[in-house]
Structure formats: structure tokens, C-alpha cells
Amino acid sequence: MTEEKRAELRISGMTCATCAATIEKSLKGREGVKRAEVNLGKETASVEYDPGKVNLKDLELAVKDAGYEVIDERATIKVGGMVCATCVSTVGEAIKSLDGVLDVTVNLGSERAYVTYNPRLTTMGEIRKAIDDSGYQYLGVVGEDTEDLERAAREKDLREKKRRIIVGFAVSLLLMAMMFLPLGHLFMFLPMGVLMLLISLPVFVYVSAPIFRAAYRALKNRNLNMDVMYSMGIGVAYVSSVLGTFRIVLTPDFMFYETAVMLASFLTLGRYMETRAKGRTSEAIKKLMGLQPRTATLIRDGQEVETPIEEVQVEDVILVRPGEKIPTDGEVLDGEGYVDESMITGEPIPVLKKAHSAVVGGTLNKNSALRFRATRVGRETVLAQIIDLVDQAQGSRPSIQRIADRAVSYFIPVVLTIAFLSFLAWYFVLGSRYLQPEGVLLFSLTTMISVLVVACPCALGLASPTAVTVGLGRGAELGVLIKSGEALEVSDHLNRVVFDKTGTLTVGRPDVTDIFAADGDESALLQLAASLENSSEHPLADAVVRKARAEGLDLQEVREFYAFAGKGVVGRMDGKELVMGNRTMLSERSIPISDEISAKALDYEKLGRTALFVALDGRLLGIVAIADRIKENAALAISELKRMNLGVVMITGDNPRSARAVAEQIGIQEVYAEVLPQDKASEVKRLQEGGNVVAFVGDGINDAPALAQSDVGIAIGSGTDVAIETGGIVLMRDDLLDAVAAIQLSKKVMSRIKQNIFWAFAYNVALIPVAAGVLYPAFRITFRPELAGLAMALSSVTVVSLSLLLKKYIPEAKRIRE
Structure with missing residues (x-):
């Protein structure tokens, strides 16, 4: 029978006893809950439950189903010592086994564990112990002052690896020299095999100890990882050498001490290069953290x-x-x-x-x-929120990574099977046909060792997280915050980009766009218009006054000011009547409009602008045209999206004529006008139902429903005022080319992930059969274990290096802007 457990949940949103009763009822309705008691004053729920029937996640879901929220904590923990996808699994399972842990995501590329936990059930000390007990290093929590600790641990690890590599290669070269040079007369008192054993043993133990320790930890935690494979490979090589030295079962032909030591050195070299490369993947976020004084x-x-x-x-x-x-x-x-x-x-x-x-x-x-x-201040600043957002995003996993992780879980058992089958095949079947009898066992052992060390699940495990970490960091440097791996993946499949008009394609406020003066004196006309409109509170009046002040014009006093709704305004200046308004206003005051001015007004109106006529003392002086000005780079952004074969749609609450005028100026053909704010999400849904993958670009404030409905929402910030909570992608700058850059960056990162996974699979698919000896019967080609170890080292370094190339990537849209 499972022992009952007790959990305390902190709940937000309760206001009365009815709330408490509702939560209690929802909790008690879950199978396995023995008792539930809600304390309104403390805002907590105490639950006794059977962990065999219900878990903590189910209890929190019961509270959420009742309409309330459970307050949990999220920590990003730095973890040292992880080298492959199996390490990720081991660390994740160790943390997940703690009672109060709800969710764990471990990122190999950034060496972080993202943990959501209930602090009343699990402490950070317990999480630390779980990591340490699983054989890895707890290096502190991101946000705490632990950067020096992390750097010191990484530098110490690199120094140790470097020492092992130098000693290992030096001694393996010495052992090779002893085999091929006539040095026997110098050591007549000892057989050569025993001498090589004495020289190699301390070095082999020193160089390979971390690999064997890691393998022991993995087996202790009931995991098969690459260290298990590598320790088997180098272990078989060294033990065979010892047996050959003393002629126990094997002959002196099986002495390859130099191979065992060199193999361990190559494996350590691979780890060294990989650790150095991985250290560079999260430089962007470290740079952001370094900005804080x-x-x-x-x-x-x-x-x-x-x-x-x-x-x-x-x-x-x-x-x-x-x-x-x-500082803040x-x-x-x-x-x-x-x-x-x-x-x-x-x-x-x-x-x-x-x-x-x-x-x-x-x-x-x-x-x-x-x-x-x-x-x-503190965690509330824009910089802190950006760091937190990028850090969380780097911990997310696109679905393509989940596929790779699943492949890795089968990879090691398959490789072990291939290694043993290759030994058995050559020893019992193929050896007698293609080899001399005395060489069958040696060749069979060599193929098994080569298969064990050439296989590299590391490359597969690093393919996605390193690209995501570097790519999202690069985005942050470019002012593009991509909030999750899912947003990356969806952006790669977009075929429709929907833009809100007001505030997104346009500035979002009326501005004076054109001035036409019959006598050619545009400044004088603007001064008269602004002097009159200065007494009005209408948005169009504000545009006129703002323009005059920007040009340094002095406004004159206007008396007897009157506003006529939907028509215009009138006042007196120096005893003369000053009028500004539409055609109706002029008609009512019997002010004639010349053909020239009328034609000019029609030209402005065709472009979606509002034409306001200005008249003084019954004589028409000219026109001030006003419109919600189209943003700089809007047309460029639309053109670039079309070049990428993406359909572009504009959606607005404006009338069709104004909407069409704006759309024509920037090159959009598909327009939905007179759409109410609450109906924009419905239009997005309609496009999705037509089989489209839709991005919605909006200001992140008025467009929240449409941003949420779209497959990926792109929220435009305005410099420092960032809508962090809205959209899958947040743009730090109010520039539409950045929306294009975000899509281009997403496509580039996804392309690099696919390249990485391809090379990782191709490497293993190509070299494992070669190591198993499939080319030997036809071409007499074999794969020596030392070369297999070098190839393994290069494979994971290649994948990380490809990801690091993203650090220099500049989207085409950014180049256009520059």
C-alpha cells in the first residue's frame, strides 16, 4: 500500500468563503485525495493524498479547473558535467523524483535545468542534493551572483582535461616509439610487455578515470550513456593488452597499450573541444547580464x-x-x-x-x-525581464528536438548490440573466410572497440539545444526576443503574415502629410491654420498645431472660436473670419473652391488623406492634408515578405476606402476593413481554417486576442516599453523590418538544427558500419580505434561549431535597413 503524502498549495484569486469551498470540492473530487482543507486567511490549501493514484500536478490542475491559480516558483539552475542526451535525462529524472517538483526541462547546450517547483514541498537544497547525488555539479541559480563560480568550475575542468590530454598523447607516442624502435637492449631486465604495462598503467588510469567514473554513475542510476560505451571500448582494449602481456587466454599480439591510452586521450580531447565550444553558446545572455551595473x-x-x-x-x-x-x-x-x-x-x-x-x-x-x-528595480526592470525571457526561451524545446532525444534513447542499446554482433560475426562467421586464423580474435576485438568509441549520441543531443541557445541569444542582440522553441518552429512554416493597420503599419496618430498654398507660401498657411486649431481639442487639430510648433512658427491669438461637429472650426483674427474645415463647411459659408484646389484635394483623398480647406475673409487660401502616416520601412518590410513567398494581409477597423489607400501605398492586396477589435481574432481563425499557418503582427496591447489566436504572435514594442507578456515574438524596436528579421532568424535557426541533426545522423550511419568492418571483405578497409575516437571527437565539435556560426548571422531585413 502506498504511503499517504501531504501537500500545501499556495493559491491566488480567493476572495470569500465560497471560493474556499469551491476549491475544496474540486480537490476532493479527484481520485486519491483523502482530505482537503482550504485556509482563506493564509491563502493555502492543505491536501492529504495517495501518490499512487494522484500526483501534485493533478492537484494543481484541480485548483485551476475551479478557476484559481497555484503559486509555484521557477528556478534556472546551472549544471556542470553534462556531456550527452543521456546526462540530460539523468539530471531531469533526478530532479523530477522530488515530491514538490512539477516540471523539469534540461538544456544540454546552455547547461541549464529549468525547474518549476512547490517551495513548500521542495527546497533548493534538496534539488542541489539530487543533482550532486546523480553525479553532476550544481553550480548555482541563474540570477544569483554565481557567474564567477560557474566560470571557475568551467576553467578548472578545462585545465584538468588539458593536462590529461598532454600526458596521454605524450605517453602514447612514447609507447608507439617503444614498439617500433630497437629499444629492447636498454631494458633487458624487463620484458617489453611488462615495461609497457608499468609505463601505461598510471597514465591510463589518470586519463580515463573521468570516463569510468561517469560510466559508474550512469549505471548506478540505471542509465546507459556514452561513457558506458566508451569505458567498455577503452576497457576492453586495455584489459586485452594486460591479458596478452601475461599470455592469459590471449597472445602478445593483443598488446595495444598505446591504442588504449591514445583512445582515452582522443575521447578527452573531444570533451575538451566540446566544453570550450559549449561555453560560447550562451555568451549572448552573459553579455546581457554583464550590462547590469x-x-x-x-x-x-x-x-x-x-x-x-x-x-x-x-x-x-x-x-x-x-x-x-x-543602473535601473x-x-x-x-x-x-x-x-x-x-x-x-x-x-x-x-x-x-x-x-x-x-x-x-x-x-x-x-x-x-x-x-x-x-x-x-531588480527583477522588474526591462533588462531583467529580457534576460529572464531569453533564458526561459533557451530552455524550451522545439518538437524536432524531442524527436532527436527519442532517437538518442534507443541509440546506445542499438550501438551496444551492433558492437557485440560485429564481434560475433567476425569471430564465428566472417573471420574464417577473410582473415588468417591467428588474426580472427584480434580483428573481432578491434571492430567491437571501434564501434563502441566511434558512435556519438552527443552530436544528436547537441544538435538542437546549441542552435536554439545561440540563435535566441543572437535574436536578443538584434532586438528580437523569440520566447520559445515552438515560436521558432512555427515561424519556419508560416505562409500568411497578418498586419494590424493602426499603430502597426501606421504611426497610430494623425500627422500633417501635405500643405498646398494657392500663393505658394506654405509656412504662412500653416501658421494661420495652427493659430485657429490651437483652441480645438480634436486629434486633427493637434496634428496641425504639432506640425507648426515643430517648424518653429509663432501662433497668433484667435477670438470668437467655434467648432462645428463633422464640419470644421471658425474664429476671428485681426477682425477677419478664419475658417478651416471640409467642403460642407465652405459651402455653408458660400466660399468658392477653385478647380486647381479642388483637384489637389481629390488627389489627397485618393491616398486616404483628410483634406482640410483654409479660408480667410471669404477667400480660399489652400489645403492642409492630414493622415495617419505610414511607418518608415513599412513598404520595404512588405516587399521583403513577398520575396520570401509569404502572403501578406492587412486588417483594420477603418472604412474600405482608407484601408485600400494605405494598402496600395505599401503593396498589400489582401485587405479586411471595418473589422472590430474583438473580431480580428475571428478573421485570423478563418484564415487558419483555410489551411494557413498565420503570424499576426500587432502592437501587443489592443491586439491581444488576435496575437493569441495566431500560430505565432509578433508584438511590436516601442523602444523601452516592451509588451513582454504578449506574443510568441517580441520586437524591442518599433520597426516593421524587425518582424521580417524575426521570421528570417527563425528560419535560419531551424535550418541549422536540421543541418546539425542530418550531420549527426549521417556521421553515425556512415561510420558505425565502417567501424564494424563492412568494407573489409570488398576493399580491405578497417577503422582503427584511435581514428574512431578522433572521428567521434570531431563529430560533436562540428555540430557545436555549426551552431556557433549563428552568432554572426545578420538577417537580410537587417542588411536592407543598414
């Missing part, structure tokens, strides 16, 4: 006080001198200067900051002292 200069009681960043609070006043990094998010109080935000947004041009401007932690103050008020 360690201290801030606070202004307290008129004094400058240097304070650790952890002690800075919201509302603190902070001074940043030229050349210093801004905030709002400028005084000072004016340029700030380099390229490390956050990817925008290379410094941004002017003055009073009331927002600043972002981690950015660089260029040329003037700024004093600002902290608005977000």
Missing part, C-alpha cells in the same frame, strides 16, 4: 552616496555621469543628453533624453550628467 550613485539629503544595486529602491533619485551605465529603469528629472540603447533595442543611434524621458537600466549615458527617479 553593480552600484548606483544615489542623491540623499543633497549628498552623493554610492550604493550596491541590490539596495536601490523605487523612487530613489540617481545620478548618472557621462560614460556610466544607467527610471524617468529623467533634469539634465539633457544622449543615451546609447543599442544593447537593449539594437538601435545604433543614441537617443536624446531630457526631463520626463524614460531611461532603461543597462544602457550607456554618453555625453551629459542625468538625474533620474527610479521607477523599476
Whole structure:
């Protein structure tokens, strides 16, 4: 009978006793729950349950089904010592075996474990112990000050491997020299075999000890991993040599001490190269973490006080001198200067900051002292959220990786089977046909050893996580935050990209686009129009006034101002009537419109712009055209998407005529107009039902339902105001070419994953048969164990190196912009 367990869940969303009763009822309705008691005051639920019938995940699901949320914690843990997909499985299973752990994802490329757990049931100390007991290294939690610990552990590991490689290759070369050079007279007092044993034994133990230790840990945890295979390969080679030395079963022909030592050295060299390469895969996130200053200069009681960043609070006043990094998010109080935000947004041009401007932690103050008020600190800053988002995304797995992981789980038993079958085939069947009788056992052993060491599940295990880690890090550097492996994979299969119009394709506010003055004096016409509209609160009036102020025009006083809804405005300036409005307004005041001005107005209206006529003292002076201006690069972005054979759709609440005018200017043919905000998701769904894979590009605020409905939502940020929670992809900069760059980057990463998996499979499919001796009967080609070990080392390094090439990748859309 299973022993009962007790769990305490922290719950959010309860407001009354009825809430507590609802949760209790939902929990008690689960099979295996013996008792459930909800404490409204503490916002907790205490549950006694039978773990044989129900688990913690089921209990949390019961609470969610009742309409409430369980508060869990998520930690990203640095793990050292993992080398293959089986290591990933071992670490994951060890953590998952703890009672309070709900979900674990382990990433081999970034050497991280992403753990969701209930802190009332499992502590970080217990998670640490589980990792250590499984034979791997707990190197701290991401976000804590453990970067030095992680770096020190990696450098120590590399130093040790380097020493083993140098000693191993030096001694194996010495052993080879002893075999081929006439050195016997120098050591007459000892047989050559015994001498080689004495020289090689301490070196073999020193070089191969980590491989045998890792194999022991794997077997202890009931896992078969590559270390088990490699230890069998080098172990068989060395034991055969010892047996041959003393003529126990085997003859001196089986002495290949140099092969055993060199093989162990090659395997260690592979690990060394792989560890160095893997250390570079997560450089992007380390670079982001390095942006955070360690201290801030606070202004307290008129004094400058240097304070650790952890002690800075919201509302603190902070001074940043030229050349210093801004320590937290905030709002400028005084000072004016340029700030380099390229490390956050990817925008290379410094941004002017003055009073009331927002600043972002981690950015660089260029040329003037700024004093600002902290608005977000610690884990709430934009930089911290970006780091967290990228870190979580790097821990996610596209489905193609799950397929590779499943293949790896079958890989090692299959390779062990092939190794033993190759030995048996050559010893009992093929040897007598193709080999001299005295060489059959030696050849059979050699093929078995070669198969054991040439097989490389590492390459398969690293194919996806290294590419995802490097690719998402590169995206962060370019100002494109891809939030999951699933978003990557979906973006690779897109065939429709849907754009919201207002605020996405257009600026989202009316602007003056054209001025036509009958007498040619456009500044004078704008000054009159702005002076009149200055008394109005209409959005079109604001556009006119904003334009005049941008051009430095002085506005004059207007008296007797009146606004006529849907028509225009009127006032008196210097005793003369000043009118601005549409055709109806002019008609009612009997102001004639010349053919020239009428034709000009029609031209503007065909482009979807609003034409406002300006008249003074009954005489028409000209036109001010206003429109929601199309964003810079919008047409370029649409053109690039079409070049990629993606269908482009525009969706808007505007009338068909205005919508069509905007669409024609930027090259979109498929337009859905007069669609209410709540109906945009329905339009996306309709496209999906037609067999399309749809991306929706919106501002992340008004378009949340459509972003959620689409296969991948692309939310456009506006510099520092990032809609982190919305969309599968978040753009740090308000530039539509970045939406194209996000899709191009996703396709590139997925292409690299497929290349990696292809080469990993191709390597194993090609070399394992060669190692097993299939080419020997026809071509007399064999694969020596040392060369098999070298090939194994190169295979995983090749995969990691291919992934690292993504660090230099620049999407075509980014090149266009530059």
C-alpha cells in the first residue's frame, strides 16, 4: 500500500468563503485525495493524498479547473558535467523524483535545468542534493551572483582535461616509439610487455578515470550513456593488452597499450573541444547580464552616496555621469543628453533624453550628467525581464528536438548490440573466410572497440539545444526576443503574415502629410491654420498645431472660436473670419473652391488623406492634408515578405476606402476593413481554417486576442516599453523590418538544427558500419580505434561549431535597413 503524502498549495484569486469551498470540492473530487482543507486567511490549501493514484500536478490542475491559480516558483539552475542526451535525462529524472517538483526541462547546450517547483514541498537544497547525488555539479541559480563560480568550475575542468590530454598523447607516442624502435637492449631486465604495462598503467588510469567514473554513475542510476560505451571500448582494449602481456587466454599480439591510452586521450580531447565550444553558446545572455551595473550613485539629503544595486529602491533619485551605465529603469528629472540603447533595442543611434524621458537600466549615458527617479528595480526592470525571457526561451524545446532525444534513447542499446554482433560475426562467421586464423580474435576485438568509441549520441543531443541557445541569444542582440522553441518552429512554416493597420503599419496618430498654398507660401498657411486649431481639442487639430510648433512658427491669438461637429472650426483674427474645415463647411459659408484646389484635394483623398480647406475673409487660401502616416520601412518590410513567398494581409477597423489607400501605398492586396477589435481574432481563425499557418503582427496591447489566436504572435514594442507578456515574438524596436528579421532568424535557426541533426545522423550511419568492418571483405578497409575516437571527437565539435556560426548571422531585413 502506498504511503499517504501531504501537500500545501499556495493559491491566488480567493476572495470569500465560497471560493474556499469551491476549491475544496474540486480537490476532493479527484481520485486519491483523502482530505482537503482550504485556509482563506493564509491563502493555502492543505491536501492529504495517495501518490499512487494522484500526483501534485493533478492537484494543481484541480485548483485551476475551479478557476484559481497555484503559486509555484521557477528556478534556472546551472549544471556542470553534462556531456550527452543521456546526462540530460539523468539530471531531469533526478530532479523530477522530488515530491514538490512539477516540471523539469534540461538544456544540454546552455547547461541549464529549468525547474518549476512547490517551495513548500521542495527546497533548493534538496534539488542541489539530487543533482550532486546523480553525479553532476550544481553550480548555482541563474540570477544569483554565481557567474564567477560557474566560470571557475568551467576553467578548472578545462585545465584538468588539458593536462590529461598532454600526458596521454605524450605517453602514447612514447609507447608507439617503444614498439617500433630497437629499444629492447636498454631494458633487458624487463620484458617489453611488462615495461609497457608499468609505463601505461598510471597514465591510463589518470586519463580515463573521468570516463569510468561517469560510466559508474550512469549505471548506478540505471542509465546507459556514452561513457558506458566508451569505458567498455577503452576497457576492453586495455584489459586485452594486460591479458596478452601475461599470455592469459590471449597472445602478445593483443598488446595495444598505446591504442588504449591514445583512445582515452582522443575521447578527452573531444570533451575538451566540446566544453570550450559549449561555453560560447550562451555568451549572448552573459553579455546581457554583464550590462547590469553593480552600484548606483544615489542623491540623499543633497549628498552623493554610492550604493550596491541590490539596495536601490523605487523612487530613489540617481545620478548618472557621462560614460556610466544607467543602473535601473527610471524617468529623467533634469539634465539633457544622449543615451546609447543599442544593447537593449539594437538601435545604433543614441537617443536624446531630457526631463520626463524614460531611461532603461543597462544602457550607456554618453555625453551629459542625468538625474533620474527610479521607477523599476531588480527583477522588474526591462533588462531583467529580457534576460529572464531569453533564458526561459533557451530552455524550451522545439518538437524536432524531442524527436532527436527519442532517437538518442534507443541509440546506445542499438550501438551496444551492433558492437557485440560485429564481434560475433567476425569471430564465428566472417573471420574464417577473410582473415588468417591467428588474426580472427584480434580483428573481432578491434571492430567491437571501434564501434563502441566511434558512435556519438552527443552530436544528436547537441544538435538542437546549441542552435536554439545561440540563435535566441543572437535574436536578443538584434532586438528580437523569440520566447520559445515552438515560436521558432512555427515561424519556419508560416505562409500568411497578418498586419494590424493602426499603430502597426501606421504611426497610430494623425500627422500633417501635405500643405498646398494657392500663393505658394506654405509656412504662412500653416501658421494661420495652427493659430485657429490651437483652441480645438480634436486629434486633427493637434496634428496641425504639432506640425507648426515643430517648424518653429509663432501662433497668433484667435477670438470668437467655434467648432462645428463633422464640419470644421471658425474664429476671428485681426477682425477677419478664419475658417478651416471640409467642403460642407465652405459651402455653408458660400466660399468658392477653385478647380486647381479642388483637384489637389481629390488627389489627397485618393491616398486616404483628410483634406482640410483654409479660408480667410471669404477667400480660399489652400489645403492642409492630414493622415495617419505610414511607418518608415513599412513598404520595404512588405516587399521583403513577398520575396520570401509569404502572403501578406492587412486588417483594420477603418472604412474600405482608407484601408485600400494605405494598402496600395505599401503593396498589400489582401485587405479586411471595418473589422472590430474583438473580431480580428475571428478573421485570423478563418484564415487558419483555410489551411494557413498565420503570424499576426500587432502592437501587443489592443491586439491581444488576435496575437493569441495566431500560430505565432509578433508584438511590436516601442523602444523601452516592451509588451513582454504578449506574443510568441517580441520586437524591442518599433520597426516593421524587425518582424521580417524575426521570421528570417527563425528560419535560419531551424535550418541549422536540421543541418546539425542530418550531420549527426549521417556521421553515425556512415561510420558505425565502417567501424564494424563492412568494407573489409570488398576493399580491405578497417577503422582503427584511435581514428574512431578522433572521428567521434570531431563529430560533436562540428555540430557545436555549426551552431556557433549563428552568432554572426545578420538577417537580410537587417542588411536592407543598414
